Amino acid sequence: MTRATLDKQPHEVASMFDDVAANYDLTNDVLSLGQDRRWRKEVAKAVDARPGQKVLDLAAGTGTSSLPFARAGAYVVPCDFSLGMLREGKKRHAWLPLTAGDATRLPFRDGVFDAVTISFGLRNVQDTGAALRELYRVTRPGGRVVICEFSHPTWAPFRTVYEEYLMRALPPVARAVSSNPDAYVYLAESIQSWPDQPSLARLLQEAGWSKVAWRNLTGGIVALHRGIKAA
Template sequence: MGCVSRADMQKDPEEVAGMFDATAKRYDLLNSLLSGGNDKLWRIHMQRAVRPQPGERILDVAAGTGASAAPMAKAGALVTALDISQGMLEVGRERHPDIEFVHGSAEELPFDDDLFDAVTISFGLRNVQHPRAALSEFYRVLKPQGRLVICEFSQPPVNVVRKGYELYLGTMLPGMAKLASSNPEAYRYLVESIRSWPDQQALSQWIRGAGFTRVAHRNLTMGVVALHRGRKPSEQTGALRLAKHADAGEQDA
């Protein structure tokens, strides 16, 4: 397909992939510029939330060029970095030859059930056409007691912060992107996707709806970003829950 300058809010996978193909080489640099360097702090918080252990299998979805996957691999985890953009994967393989990069969709993960100790996704769930389908896929490929960690743009809960952030999104960010990026249209998509993304409570409900337990979130940078966590229940816990539902159904009958 030809180069796509920006996707729309329908988030067609081919258009999203084409948009990121066009920004791959300067993507990390521009992220650092447009976030005022906060992207590095967000990755540190992400790493602490995941707590990667040597030998663990971790899937980093929407991994881009591997900026989030690299620290987990350095900690000794066996990281698989998946992305829908071939351009991102090419840059990632050049920068991190020790990490396995795989082309694929978050909505149809090319992996067996119960395979990974942790699934992570940083600033990528917002770009998925059907995010709740992706959450179900994350649940499927996790081992029982496996960990889910999502870092995503969110909605600042404090009104004055929310207004200031909206001003930044509407004026400063597009202006900076126009000066620094060869594809500023992609950053118009960024603004639109952030504005239309649900708040922390709604995303937490989606995560619970996919079957995860111990769901919690932590606001970063006053709620501009939120770090969401969940666990896939153990097989025993899942069996007990099904038994309780069955008993409740018999009592209601």
């Protein structure tokens, strides 16, 4: 079993996700108390995929997050750097064009996608700015980005309770339901060290995105950031 460190070496993070691939979706459902399903519905609304559009779903894992875009009639490309996740996804969704790729060096041409999205994966990338620039590169002018990521609750008392859950309650729950509970200790630590909502918005702007905005979900446990590539 492996646990990634916060310097986010790609091989360590990929190996960690390889270990948890089989039970990843179920574990997330348990640890988030079912909230992850609501969060993904909000992502689908924000992406607003339409028939005939091309959507890149980065850090797609097993491809479960890509299903709403496919159901909307879009051509969706689930992309992830964990081969274990992709193999598990192939067992479940063999019809999806699951693609191996590094967020900082995407294997796609410039301006290919109408929308790009990444949920709960950006904080695991070693170079956040490089990933945001790559997403910008592969998006067509006028296209959009949607980022769903763990963030920081805005109400201080709630933030204290949440951080206690992350560091004290999450590890024993993870031991009960996950094949690699140490991986979820890393995930909790990576959430705590992640930039807050305004800081991520600034990173998006620095990467070239315009009309950047965000919306808090579940009191700021998760934030939904959006941006447009200027025409």
